[in-house]
Amino acid sequence: MDNRTNLDDYLAGLGISEADEDEVTPPPPAPDASAEALPSEGLLNEDPKEVLERFLNALTSRMDDTLSVSVQQAEDALEAEITGENAAKLAGRDGRLLGAIEVIAYTVLAKQAGRSDLRVRIDVGGFRKRQADTLTKLAERLAIQVAKSGEPHELQPMPASERRVIHIALKEHPDVMSESVGEGASRRLIIRPRHG
Incomplete structure (x- = not known):
């Protein structure tokens, strides 16, 4: 199976191609576009884990063929780990690139497997783990401060995944x-005293 063709098929199915990068709206699919570019009824029964794994392998092989992907099924989500020497670069600045990859992966999962109910969480080079550790320590420090002062503390706006941590x-x-x-x-968090 050619991963590069698969990624092109996924992107075409989403209405995205390399030629579309500068356009505001994507053009309609070409009449000779492959039938595989669009999801069919049969594809909607595909295993979501396999769909996500195939997409991420195709994506990472285009960026750096030394990266490896593993996908695990969690209770309400698919959790993927991308590892390799240069994996951390996929996080981008402040995790923005990683967030974009998660959004595209979720869209692919919804279109190809018909599963919009599953969350997609991706970690690259341990970025999400380090970020969660940092946020947990911040929460602990702020909890002590709020408990001592009795005054609520409002944080800056942050993504849902960070608020959840x-x-x-x-x-x-x-x-x-x-x-x-x-x-x-x-949307942001407020930490306030529990009693009072």
């Missing part, structure tokens, strides 16, 4: 609680 870190904390406020990209 802090919510989990403080879920069982006896003195403080966390809540999300705001809408869209402005």
Whole structure:
């Protein structure tokens, strides 16, 4: 199986091609486009894990053929790990590239396997693990500060995945609680005293 062709098929199925990069709206598919570029009824029954694994292998082989991909099924998500000497570069600045890869992977999963109910979590070179550790330590420091001062602390807007880490870190904390406020990209966390 040619991974490069597969990626082109996925991107074509999403209405994306290398030629579309500068265009605002993608052109309609060419009349001679491969039938495999669009999902068919049979593909919707494909194993989501296999779909995600195939997509990520195709993507990483185009970027760096020394990278390897492993995908595990979790309770409500598929969790992928991309490893290799240069894997951490896929995180991009502040994890933005990794976030974009997750969005595309989720879209591919929804289109190819018909599974929009599964989350997609991808880690590259341990980036997400290090980020979660940093956020957990931040949550612990802020919890102490809020518990001592009795005053709530509002954090800067952050993605849902980062808010989730802090919510989990403080879920069982006896003195403080966390809540999300705001809408869209402005959604942020407030850590406040639990009693009072």
